[in-house]
Amino acid sequence: MKQFSFPSAYTILVAIIIFVAILTWIVPAGQYQTKMDDALGRDVPIAGTYHEVEPNPQGFEDVVLAPIAGFYDPDSYEANGIDVALFVLFIGGFLAVVTKTGAIDAGIAAAMSSMAGKEKWMIPILMFLFSLGGTIYGMAEETLPFYLLLLPVMISAGYDSLTAVAVIMVGAGMGTLGSTVNPFATVIGSDAAGVSFTEGLNLRLAIYAIGLILCIAYVMRYAEKVKRDSGLSLVASQYDENREHFLASAGEEVPELNGQRKLILLLFIVAFGIMIWGVSSQGWWMARMSGLFLVMSIIVGFVGRLSEKEFTDTFVAGAADLLGVALVIGVARGIVVVMNGGLITDTILFWAEQAISGLSAVAFINVMYWIQFVLSFFVPSTSGLAVLTMPIMAPLADFSDVARDLVVTAYQSASGVVNLVTPTSGVVMGGLAIARVSYDKWIRFVWPLLIILSVLVMILLSVSA
Structure with a gap:
């Protein structure tokens, strides 16, 4: 019987691209209205303006072109x-x-x-x-x-x-x-x-x-x-x-x-x-x-x-x-290309917004941490995640009597933990490829540390809240 071999980084990333493309046929398409933030130099979403739009499900051609567009997609939240x-x-x-x-x-x-x-x-x-x-x-x-x-x-x-x-x-x-x-x-x-x-x-x-x-x-x-x-x-x-x-x-x-x-x-x-x-x-x-x-x-x-x-x-x-490392970087960014092309990024953000409304201070900040944890898998760029989520999530803290700086700390801590393992990050997959360490071996090594760090962050966030 042939022994199971864990798939390569390329196979994992392409599988995620296909999975996200399937989601664009299931998850409703939606968008927030945006405005230019002069301090950030970018368009940021406006809280309370989410609305459903005409769906744009991603098909075979979109999946095939996603790794290529991952090298130069102008609409990505990340740098090219x-x-x-x-x-x-x-x-x-x-x-x-x-x-x-x-x-x-x-x-x-x-x-x-x-x-x-x-x-x-x-x-x-x-x-x-x-x-x-x-x-x-x-x-x-x-x-x-x-x-x-x-x-x-x-x-x-x-x-x-x-x-x-x-x-x-x-x-x-x-x-x-x-x-x-x-x-x-x-x-x-x-x-x-x-x-x-x-x-x-x-x-x-x-x-x-x-x-x-x-x-x-x-x-x-x-x-x-x-x-x-x-x-x-x-x-x-x-x-x-x-x-x-x-x-x-x-x-x-x-x-x-x-x-x-x-x-x-x-x-x-x-x-x-x-x-x-x-x-x-x-x-x-x-x-x-x-x-x-x-x-x-x-x-x-x-x-x-x-x-x-x-x-x-x-x-x-x-x-x-x-060269293999360079290719991994483009393929990893193709995941964000499919999400944005399928217009489901803002929908996922809207669901997160609904999940934390009206919670107590301690519950709010811990749920916020885990929401940012999940979102970080789809948007591994820390600056991209900040621009995408902070204009929506930070004002919600006011209703739970939580300081906005705690929301910032929850976001960057969650992003930091996820970016140690996320296969959507060219840094993670590229580093492992250079070192000839398979992704499953890295997960086996690092998952206990992720739990330790998450517990540490949640304790300190709860005490501060």
């Missing part, structure tokens, strides 16, 4: 997927060029030698750094290049590829869940709710601090278990294969960390430093970041004395390695 996909390809080329010079292998060998016996402290330090990116500016797509950097480091230290995924995804995800000044979640959500983003800051700091401690303890516990016995790894069947794949130089002589390679590693660090500076303070997005890594690839190739043919062949091969 093509810019993220191109960014991934340029990152692949950049990392391949750096690897070709031997700098990565030499740097990893030196790092492992200096941290002998203390490798476990990499986990809390790195998770804290990624969480800062999440809480300050909503680090998400920007984490994708770090997978190829961190995977060989973690595997060399005796851990597995899932540990590397957890350090990055849970670290940055916990920061976004506990966003403090994140402009794409806290600021946009607060503006849409009609409150200052500083309101509720103490509560969000508590969620961030306590949640991060719990996440670090959870990941470290798993990592230490894997290091003691690799057979306990959730990806144990791929352990040797992953070591061979991510440690391409295993068994070969490690390159010397000479002056040239030290300079290349410095350029490597500078490239990411410039990226973080550009995103957090200059409003950069994918096009400028792609340009940055293209320029840095050329500089690294020059310093590494690669010939023109070596450079171009290496860059193209590196981009090709991540």
